[in-house]
Amino acid sequence: MAYLVLARKYRPQRFAEMSGQEHVVRTLSNALRTGQLAHAFLFTGPRGVGKTTTARLVAKALNCEKGPTAEPCGVCTPCVEIAEGRSVDVVEIDAASNNGVDNVRDIIEAVKYRPARDRFKIFVVDEVHMLSQGAFNALLKTLEEPPAHVKFVLATTDVHKVPETILSRCQRFDFRRLTLQQIADQLGKVAREEGMTLSPAALALVARQAEGGMRDALSLLDQVRAACGDAPGDDQVAEALGAVDAAAISRIAGALVGRDGGAVLAEIEALHSKGLEVKRIAEELVRHLRNVVVARLVPDARLDLPDAELAEVRAQAGAADPAQLTRLFDLAQRAVVDVKLSEQPRYALEVALLEAVFLAPGAQVADLVGRLEALARGAPPAGPGRSSSGGSGGGGATRAVPPVAAPATPAIPATPAVPGGSGWRELSSLGGAPGGAAGSSANGTAGANGAAHAPAATAAEPSHQDAEGGPAGDRWRAAVDEVERSSPAAGPALKQAVLLSMTDGEIAIQLPEGLYAATAERKRGDIEAVFARFFGRPTRLVVKRGAAAALPAADGAPEAPAPSIASVEAAERLARTRRVKEAARHHPNIAEAARILEGEIDDIEELKS
Template sequence: MGVHSTFFEPQNNEQGIPNAEGSRITDYALKMAYEVLARKWRPQQFTDVVGQEHVTKTLTNAIETDRVAHAYMFVGSRGTGKTTSARILAKALNCEKGPTPTPCDVCDSCKEVMAGNSLDVIEIDGASNNGVDQVRDLRDNARYSPARGPYKIYIIDEVHMLSTAAFNALLKTLEEPPSHVKFIFATTDVHKVLPTILSRCQRFDLRRISVQDIVDRLRTGCADEGITITEDALLAIARGAEGGLRDAESALDQIISFRGKEIAEEDVLAVFGLVSRHVLEDLTMAILASDVPKIINIVSDMDKSGKDLQRVLMELLESFRNLLVVLYAGQGAVALELPESQLQFYQAQAPQTEAGRVLRIIDALIEADGRMRYALSKKTLLETGLIRCSRAAETASINELLKQVADLKKNFKSGDAAGLVAETASVSYAAGPQKKKIADADELEILFSHWHAIVDHLGQADSLSHRYFLDTAPLQIAGDHLTVGYDPQFSDERQRFEDPRAKLALARAVDRYLNRMVSIEFEALKSDDRRPLPSDHSISKSSADEAQELTGLMKWYANPVVKTVVEAFNGEITDIRE
């Protein structure tokens, strides 16, 4: 008590320092008693807790309806409000006006809980009190009545650090505690807590706090403290906090020490090595546009500025995840809880890409992240990874190709048939038969002059029969009946000519020139037949065959649907099969 009187009362100390000197010591002590923002802004009411409405609403209703359980388990990552919620609940239960969901904060019980020196609210660190002996002492002390309030409340932080033996020693007391005892546990690793403990508690999962909620809380706090800070700076701090409000408040505290009460985004980026939101957006657009030079320049600038490239990759992964949500969710993307400026950016990029491409980019980023952890040159690996992402962005998926083909077919069916016919008829062929003139020509001569090409077309459908038809020739055509002669030396192979598959393939090949299907009969050539067989002389591909092949290709290139598909995919026709 003597030390306290020296610090706060203007009187002489043990060395005989005069009152004036005592005042100077008091001023120095007051200056040293700075309270960080994370403690200064700690919520004191359920309504002050940020981003955990599902927890505060349940606890409020439980107090109002007198349904407060004997044990609670608060689960969540760091800085989400586990211990804060536990203290508010303890204060609400032991308030002199309570139990009440709105503790007064002015009674002795509330003040003691806020100061952390309440005899009835015992906070225990699970990491340093994890043995059976400590749990035995807790169990023995729990039998005694509270000193002031109606309840004796045990808050055990990081309860997963208790040993298995300590958990088992706590089981009986936790299941059937005295009526005046309440247990509140907090943990970041709930999977390490025994299931027998969890089954005796009401569990609350505290979620990560959204970027927008963190920005709103920091903006309000800065306004109360008279601090001027830009929206981009608030957003940069919230991004770096990764869902933890305490991390964001601690970061803001550090920025204020660095820059004072006038804070811009550049100050935040300089202190924590973060990347500007605009740089991330530029990098996202460069990847979607497959702009490799721009990607390399941005990565080089970030490396020269000393940015954490591993962190850049994770933020880029988060950016494409948000874009994917916007693509799939549409108007439901407001669930991202992003600031309006960020949401507008993703909504503007969504029509310019496709979900399949974004998924491939995300896969490439995940792969690069796993490799970067062990890379000697993070810059090189990031560059190659992002270039791979840009290639994935410009590669069309099978689903996209099928969709484009389906759209082409749909447009073709709904188009002007007369216009399409006119377009096809306007194409002049370099050589070969034209179907509308066949009726005026000698069909047999046409077939004979192009028989080699007909046999080649047959070979595409029935390769086994191709060599037998090389020594055949059309003999006679009468109506829908075509007679084909073959070399007598192949009489033993007549069954090959009569094969239904071979005959059908030959009929389809003839249909290309006569524009009608014919029935085919075979007979051996007579010795006085003056018609030579196609194999009796060499047929140069520079004449009839090349003309026929060119004719077939030109015909298909003139087809509106084929032409559109070829142009859309920058392709060419290499084979024709019917």
């Protein structure tokens, strides 16, 4: 007898044997028991999850000699013929190759005749989304009001391609992907029936490669059996499937957590020598690290992993700090993109993972703020035993750190020291002016702590009088602000303009050709109305187009053109940001925090209000 593949040999023959589709089985079983069965069903879902199998089970339940019943006997003639696919009253049609109007006309013609032997004539149309629009239209009437002896079962993997007119005439069932554990459990049962011996890790690897489809999983198990025999090892299973061994990925993740660069390189070398695609290695590592992060941050979350892998993931999660794990995940995620674009993908992955191994110590922002506040209140710094890799990360490796001596209080009279001899300033002084008054940089990450902290190289803020020609410039800026409040479109255009002259009854500006000049011309009436209210007299706006020319000085030498309001505001923002960053970088509290935490200030970001 010819060999029967496992996917056909172990196809479910009863509703109770269906895996992962309990919601579908429950609904159909109840409908069969009560006799409230629809005339047309639509089964939709991914490939290999049981749509066609369920269609055959419905046919058996309806045509069984003991039926209609939710528990067909499986031994009567109709049940046996339906299971073997040779029943004359159960017609299975592949819509991918029978998708025309003529094929649907054959169905309509066959519907007129009663079943040859069984109780119902059942049409199973697989991949129904492949029917043409004309075929769908031809089927509408028959699908809506078929004879009492006819049932339709439509199956599809792309339900969005099925017209709404068809969907509205069917009872829809959405099949789910099977979980990894469900597939692994079923594979274990099949393997025992076939006399095969596979470890839980090997079963999980086959299940993961199936991507939620039981048919794919059984086909892969067939492939493993042909390649490795009845007792394959985990490495043999991974090689037969061309998959990345989950144990190797787990070892790489453990080496990243434990900061073992040599182990990371050795594992990648071993995987690469087996011919595995580097991109796939990176993607599997991202998947594993995601599970570790979830297990660390949300311990109660459900992870679709077999028991052996779940225990390993939880062990790695417990050995690492959350901040370290999230940074490892970010670096691994970026490595996937780098590997795709690199001409040397292996080297790109290795260097990215080495960067993750030698990450600077990190901690959550809330933890750092808490430690800073404690130190500001005079609490002693953390003693020996602090981890050198940020919190509990680094695989548990720690090194003793000698107690930090209290720093000497810098001589800054405007900021009194905190009692207790810690050498720290009040945190409220960060960003304040001398004497506690808040400066203009209060919205920054850190502001200026008095003029004594501003470095000499910091750019000075432009003066309104120097930049805009004295009081006329101030009046012009105030007038533009008034225009912006009245006309959000005209205000920005005027801010790009160079003020040429301002006299009683007339203001002359220059704008480059483009959108702003066109806006100023279009909004001239609105602008002049605002000017009239602001200056208390009719004021005409003169707009000259083109680049601003240099103005002659008193001695005849050309000067640079006067700046626009927009350029002045940009210079002011840049100068303020520089002051804020320099003040924060040199603030004694920040410097002391960096020293105690053994870190460096890489960047300072000003918070925008």
